[in-house]
Amino acid sequence: MASTVLSFENPVFAAYATHACLVILKMFVVARYTSFIRCRVGVFTNPEDSKTFNKFFDTNAKFRLDNPDVERVRRLHLNDLENIPAFLAVGLLYVLTGPSPRVALWHFRVFTAARCLHTVSYLAGAQPWRTLFFNAGMISTLSMVVQVLMAGSL
Amino acid sequence: MASTVLSFENPVFAAYATHACLVILKMFVVARYTSFIRCRVGVFTNPEDSKTFNKFFDTNAKFRLDNPDVERVRRLHLNDLENIPAFLAVGLLYVLTGPSPRVALWHFRVFTAARCLHTVSYLAGAQPWRTLFFNAGMISTLSMVVQVLMAGSL
Amino acid sequence: MASTVLSFENPVFAAYATHACLVILKMFVVARYTSFIRCRVGVFTNPEDSKTFNKFFDTNAKFRLDNPDVERVRRLHLNDLENIPAFLAVGLLYVLTGPSPRVALWHFRVFTAARCLHTVSYLAGAQPWRTLFFNAGMISTLSMVVQVLMAGSL
Numbered sequence: 001m002a003s004t005v006l007s008f009e010n011p012v013f014a015a016y017a018t019h020a021c022l023v024i025l026k027m028f029v030v031a032r033y034t035s036f037i038r039c040r041v042g043v044f045t046n047p048e049d050s051k052t053f054n055k056f057f058d059t060n061a062k063f064r065l066d067n068p069d070v071e072r073v074r075r076l077h078l079n080d081l082e083n084i085p086a087f088l089a090v091g092l093l094y095v096l097t098g099p100s101p102r103v104a105l106w107h108f109r110v111f112t113a114a115r116c117l118h119t120v121s122y123l124a125g126a127q128p129w130r131t132l133f134f135n136a137g138m139i140s141t142l143s144m145v146v147q148v149l150m151a152g153s154l
Numbered sequence: 155m156a157s158t159v160l161s162f163e164n165p166v167f168a169a170y171a172t173h174a175c176l177v178i179l180k181m182f183v184v185a186r187y188t189s190f191i192r193c194r195v196g197v198f199t200n201p202e203d204s205k206t207f208n209k210f211f212d213t214n215a216k217f218r219l220d221n222p223d224v225e226r227v228r229r230l231h232l233n234d235l236e237n238i239p240a241f242l243a244v245g246l247l248y249v250l251t252g253p254s255p256r257v258a259l260w261h262f263r264v265f266t267a268a269r270c271l272h273t274v275s276y277l278a279g280a281q282p283w284r285t286l287f288f289n290a291g292m293i294s295t296l297s298m299v300v301q302v303l304m305a306g307s308l
Numbered sequence: 309m310a311s312t313v314l315s316f317e318n319p320v321f322a323a324y325a326t327h328a329c330l331v332i333l334k335m336f337v338v339a340r341y342t343s344f345i346r347c348r349v350g351v352f353t354n355p356e357d358s359k360t361f362n363k364f365f366d367t368n369a370k371f372r373l374d375n376p377d378v379e380r381v382r383r384l385h386l387n388d389l390e391n392i393p394a395f396l397a398v399g400l401l402y403v404l405t406g407p408s409p410r411v412a413l414w415h416f417r418v419f420t421a422a423r424c425l426h427t428v429s430y431l432a433g434a435q436p437w438r439t440l441f442f443n444a445g446m447i448s449t450l451s452m453v454v455q456v457l458m459a460g461s462l
Contacts, residue, residue, distance in 0.1 A: 006160060006314060006404055008459045017401045018460030021453045024394045028446065031390055045383060052435040075199060081235050081389050082185055086178045088397040089242040093171045096160055127206040138182065145175045151162045152172035160314060229353060235389050236339055240332045243396040247325045250314055281360040292336065299329045305316045306326035 005096055012104045016095045019108035020088050023115055027080045030119060034073045043067040076122040079134070080115070087111055087141050094144040097151040111140040159250055166258045170249045173262035174242050177269055181234045184273060188227045197221040230276040233288070234269070241265055241295050248298040251305040265294040313404055320412045324403045327416035328396050331423055335388045338427060342381045351375040384430040387442070388423070395419055395449050402452040405459040419448040 008014045042059060044050040053059065091108065099107075114137035121129040162168045196213060198204040207213065245262065253261075268291035275283040316322045350367060352358040361367065399416065407415075422445035429438040 008405065008461075011461065013404075014459070014461040017404075017456050020397055020401060021457050021460065024398060024449075024453060027390070027394065028450070031446075046380070046433065046435075048433040048435040048438075056436075072200070077390065078232075078386075081393075082181070082231065085235075085239040085242070085393040085397070086181065088393070089174055089239070089246075090178060092246075092397075092400075093174060096167075096171070097162065125200065125202040127200075127202040130202075138185075141178075142182070145178060148171050149175050151168070152175065153165065153168040226354070232386075236335070236385065239389075239393040239396070240335065243328055243393070243400075244332060246400075247328060250321075250325070251316065279354065279356040281354075281356045282364075284356075292339075295332075296336070299332060302325050303329050305322070306329065307319065307322040 005098065010095075012099060012101050013095050015101075015105050015108055016091050019112045020091060022112050023084050023087065026112075026116055026119060027077075027084055030073065030077050030080060034070065034077060037069055037073055041067055041069055043070055072122070072125075076119060079118070079122070083134075083137055083141070084115065087137075090141055090144045090148060093148045097147055099147065107140050107144055111137050114140065159252065164249075166253060166255050167249050169255075169259050169262055170245050173266045174245060176266050177238050177241065180266075180270055180273060181231075181238055184227065184231050184234060188224065188231060191223050191227055195221055195223055197224055226277070226279075230273060233272070233276070237288075237291055237295070238269065241291075244295055244298045244302060247302045251301055253301065261294050261298055265291050268294065313406065318403075320407060320409050321403050323409075323413050323416055324399050327420045328399060330420050331392050331395065334420075334424055334427060335385070335392055338381065338385050338388060342378065342385060345377055345381055349375055349377055351378055380430070380433075384427060387426070387430070391442075391445055391449070392423065395445075398449055398452045398456060401456045405455055407455065415448050415452055419445050422448065 004010060006013055008017065038044055038049075039053065042050075042053075044053065091111075094104065094107070114133045118130060118133035118137060121127075121133055158164060160167055162171065192198055192203075193207065196204075196207075198207065245265075248258065248261070268287045272284060272287035272291060275281075275287060312318060314321055316325065346352055346357075347361065350358075350361075352361065399419075402412065402415070422441045426438060426441035426445060429435075429441055
């Protein structure tokens with residue numbers, strides 16, 4: 001039994017793998033967006049960055065740490081780091097508990113959708129939506145945590 | 155042999171899964187605690203957060219980035235992010251090296267206990283305890299890293 | 309088949325495990341280096357840290373948040389956190405897609421080398437090298453993401 005759990009022929013594992021990649025891609029999009037915002041507003045956190053940027057593009061970018069747009073994307077990115085690695089680890093352990101495919105799929109879908117909507121509402125400054133989507137993602141992870149804990153032992 | 159390593163019937167894997175969930179839960183408690191502190195001291199990092207909070211609770215919360223209590227919890231959270239995902243990944247690889255259950259269990263227990271005590275001593279500002287528990291957690295992870303490296307190949 | 313994929317007898321898995329440990333070790337070196345820099349320049353982010361340090365070493369370290377050398381290592385560390393956990397998760401899923409050992413090995417090598425060189429060029433303030441190595445690591449991860457997505461299902 002256990003031998004084929006972590007195989008792409010197991011639909012639960014295949015779904016986990018896909019959703020794991022989707023949230024990682026989302027996180028990479030945020031990383032790219034940070035660079036894009038930095039270049040657009042011309043604010044960099046390292047002196048050598050603004051120097052290189054100005055050399056290549058003949059602009060007047062500054063080295064500063066306090067641009068509100070850049071800081072917003074950075075906080076969003078940090079929030080991803082607090083939630084996505086936890087999902088990646090717990091999700092895999094959850095697959096190994098042998099859950100019902102339908103239930104498992106909805107856990108993965110809710111988490112992935114919640115994190116994408118969290119990103120959009122963070123960038124738009126839309127509260128209380130952001131908190132709502134943050135909690136939806138966390139509840140999905142917590143539900144998997146509980147099921148892994150019930151299967152595990154100390 | 156390998157087919158049943160990643161199964162909850164393997165006591166080492168079951169113990170890993172449980173401790174992985176415990177440290178993730180601990181991390182989530184820190185995340186919740188950050189929100190709680192923010193609400194109690196009334197300091198938020200996003201203007202829309204303080205606005206929404208004030209609307210719902212009729213308070214006078216401010217948008218500021220420099221509250222020392224909030225920053226302390228955030229530094230603690232960041233320290234978790236630097237150590238816990240590494241443990242989650244290395245722990246799983248270590249399980250696959252087929253360690254002695256007794257030895258493995260103590261690795262997981264030391265890490266989990268060290269990170270919980272690190273959290274408590276960070277919040278209490280208790281040095282040199284915090285550094286001690288930080289190092290205990292790192293040594294447990296490093297010991298697993300060495301054993302995985304000995305089993306692996308370049 | 310799937311039963312022996314996650315075993316150190318599978319050269320692809322053994323290589324993944326080794327490279328995973330190497331990047332984690334690299335991340336730990338950065339963590340240690342942060343402490344080292346803090347002690348050398350005598351700048352700590354927690355009041356109890358400078359107090360304890362001064363008591364043990366009879367120095368005059370200060371509690372401040374804005375030392376440029378410390379902040380540089382911290383930004384570097386954060387960049388690791390944005391990229392290395394993603395590699396750890398995707399790399400494992402990629403191993404499970406059963407890739408060609410030669411191709412897989414080069415993915416792991418490129419990522420590990422890129423992250424090490426990224427660290428060195430970040431500390432040296434060497435642009436555009438840093439951006440180049442950052443992108444090399446990300447492209448290696450993205451290539452694995454694409455291959456996992458092609459094997460997975462929604």
